Amino acid sequence: MVKLYKDDGFALHTDLYQINMAKTYWDDGIHERKAVFEVFFRKLPFDNGYAVYAGLERIVEYLRDFHFSETDIQYLREELNYDEEFLQYLSEMRFTGTVRSMKEGEIVFDSEPLIHVEAPLAQAQIIETALLNIVNYQTLIATKAARIKNVVGDQILMEFGTRRAHEMDAAVWGTRAAYIGGFDSTSNVRAGKRFGIPVSGTHAHAMVQAYRDDYTAFHKYAESHRDCVFLVDTYDTLKSGVPAAIRVAKELGNKINFIGIRLDSGDMAFLSKAARKMLDQAGFPNAKIVASSDLDEYTILHMKSQGAKIDMWGVGTKLITAFEQPALGAVYKMVSIEDENGVMQDTIKISSNAQKVTTPGLKKVYRIINTNTNKSEGDYIAMQDEDPQSQEKLKMFHPVHTYISKTVTDFEAKDLQHDIFVNGELVYRLPELKEIQGYTKESLGLLWEEYKRSLNPHEYPVDLSQKCWDNKIKNIEDVREKIAHMKK
Numbered sequence: 411m412v413k414l415y416k417d418d419g420f421a422l423h424t425d426l427y428q429i430n431m432a433k434t435y436w437d438d439g440i441h442e443r444k445a446v447f448e449v450f451f452r453k454l455p456f457d458n459g460y461a462v463y464a465g466l467e468r469i470v471e472y473l474r475d476f477h478f479s480e481t482d483i484q485y486l487r488e489e490l491n492y493d494e495e496f497l498q499y500l501s502e503m504r505f506t507g508t509v510r511s512m513k514e515g516e517i518v519f520d521s522e523p524l525i526h527v528e529a530p531l532a533q534a535q536i537i538e539t540a541l542l543n544i545v546n547y548q549t550l551i552a553t554k555a556a557r558i559k560n561v562v563g564d565q566i567l568m569e570f571g572t573r574r575a576h577e578m579d580a581a582v583w584g585t586r587a588a589y590i591g592g593f594d595s596t597s598n599v600r601a602g603k604r605f606g607i608p609v610s611g612t613h614a615h616a617m618v619q620a621y622r623d624d625y626t627a628f629h630k631y632a633e634s635h636r637d638c639v640f641l642v643d644t645y646d647t648l649k650s651g652v653p654a655a656i657r658v659a660k661e662l663g664n665k666i667n668f669i670g671i672r673l674d675s676g677d678m679a680f681l682s683k684a685a686r687k688m689l690d691q692a693g694f695p696n697a698k699i700v701a702s703s704d705l706d707e708y709t710i711l712h713m714k715s716q717g718a719k720i721d722m723w724g725v726g727t728k729l730i731t732a733f734e735q736p737a738l739g740a741v742y743k744m745v746s747i748e749d750e751n752g753v754m755q756d757t758i759k760i761s762s763n764a765q766k767v768t769t770p771g772l773k774k775v776y777r778i779i780n781t782n783t784n785k786s787e788g789d790y791i792a793m794q795d796e797d798p799q800s801q802e803k804l805k806m807f808h809p810v811h812t813y814i815s816k817t818v819t820d821f822e823a824k825d826l827q828h829d830i831f832v833n834g835e836l837v838y839r840l841p842e843l844k845e846i847q848g849y850t851k852e853s854l855g856l857l858w859e860e861y862k863r864s865l866n867p868h869e870y871p872v873d874l875s876q877k878c879w880d881n882k883i884k885n886i887e888d889v890r891e892k893i894a895h896m897k898k
């Protein structure tokens with residue numbers, strides 16, 4: 411029989427192999443050696459030109475509260491047979507490392523470090539799984555949301571995905587990510603309470619079915635609510651739904667705030683145009699038309715191109731499940747490790763695929779903003795001891811196809827990473843969610859339109875400094891040499 415424990419903490423929200431590696435480090439006495447890992451992804455999701463980074467707030471909560479509970483230790487002892495000394499070490503483990511991260515809502519790109527973790531080796535290893543779990547999902551949803559926002563412009567976007575999300579956590583953290591990406595509200599009341607996201611909603615077909623006809627249902631709803639959006643497609647949108655909505659709006663007059671109607675099926679471009687005419691003719695030119703049902707950036711764009719008269723969009727399934735791309739694919743790679751003499755040594759992971767070779771060493775990421783245009787020239791990854799701002803001319807070149815290069819002169823080098831934890835202490839003020847959403851908008855403003863279009867966007871440059879590139883090549887050569895001299 412499965413034993414039930416009284417609590418369920420997050421320290422065990424890791425892959426077993428992390429704890430097993432920690433055990434090896436502990437037995438060997440190298441568990442406290444300083445290790446540096448970076449979180450990054452190799453390919454932008456949805457073939458988009460950028461991604462929106464989300465997940466930092468949950469990472470902060472996770473690291474701040476990190477500890478193995480009594481029952482976690484009990485489970486590790488009874489079910490996985492770790493020895494008492496190691497368990498004692500785990501039970502005292504708290505996060506004591508240093509974390510730098512991009513701000514939530516930052517516009518980010520492939521192959522650049524989003525998070526930099528510097529921590530005792532065993533700790534840095536155990537936290538990998540949760541960090542990736544959080545960043546991969548939230549960044550994916552924030553990016554999908556930004557793609558949809560890009561298509562709707564200033565129109566209102568409502569998040570409707572909870573019922574189809576991949577379980578409860580995904581619903582609430584997903585809707586938070588959607589808000590960061592540009593959504594205006596959520597239908598999830600818990601997310602409203604938890605994060606302060608504005609909540610909004612209409613009513614379902616069930617209510618119309620319960621009253622058996624549109625008019626009665628809308629009238630009853632209007633008697634008990636001031637703000638009214640009537641769902642008009644339960645039986646027949648143009649013959650029954652819209653006329654019933656108009657009749658109730660006229661009858662109730664100022665007693666209600668007739669916001670408008672919602673369409674949820676059929677040819678919504680056609681229906682919205684017809685409904686618009688009916689509402690205008692009835693004296694409700696300000697009534698809004700909401701659309702929902704399997705929407706995403708493609709259907710919305712298509713409907714707009716047909717001249718659909720839709721003012722507000724309710725988007726669920728395809729947003730919250732990141733419909734056409736199930737995962738972001740962010741990874742956590744070691745870039746440096748302390749040796750037996752206390753000296754940091756760069757490490758590299760080699761691959762036959764040039765894009766998959768990691769970039770070793772302690773690095774920083776800068777956004778190179780042209781001060782004449784106030785647009786970004788690209789991102790620039792430099793070694794920690796470099797200061798690109800001090801250079802008069804900055805040479806930027808493609809990290810794989812190095813012949814593609816440019817020289818930038820009037821620029822601001824904006825350091826994209828911020829101190830979050832320093833030696834285990836939280837030093838970062840978590841911004842309000844609204845502020846994060848605003849930051850996304852502001853960061854998008856730095857990008858030329860060419861990088862923002864949803865279809866075939868231009869590739870944004872993410873370049874390495876010369877020093878960073880030389881260091882990478884040296885590390886590759888060192889590994890090759892070591893292998894060449896290996897004993898057979």
Ligand SMILES: Nc1ncnc2c1ncn2[C@@H]1O[C@H](COP(=O)(O)OP(=O)(O)OP(=O)(O)O)[C@@H](O)[C@H]1O
Pocket residue numbers: 674675676677678679680702703704705709712713716
């Ligand atoms: N004018 C339009 N142009 C492009 N796509 C549209 C248009 N109108 C509706 N759609 C989309 O087409 C799909 C239609 O879905 P589907 O045929 O499954 O049924 P439905 O009309 O929603 O009806 P029901 O919900 O009753 O099954 C939805 O994804 C919807 O967003």
Ligand SMILES: O=P(O)(O)OC[C@H]1O[C@H](OP(=O)(O)OP(=O)(O)O)[C@H](O)[C@@H]1O
Pocket residue numbers: 570571573574613614615616674702703704705724725726727728
């Ligand atoms: O299609 P999505 O983008 O996920 O948007 C949410 C959908 O959820 C509701 O339908 P559902 O069939 O669950 O219930 P309802 O029609 O009874 O409201 C709503 O009417 C939308 O169609």
Ligand SMILES: O=C(O)c1cccnc1
Pocket residue numbers: 570571597610611612613672702724726
């Ligand atoms: O409020 C709505 O209209 C709504 C909420 C969740 C899912 N579908 C629609």
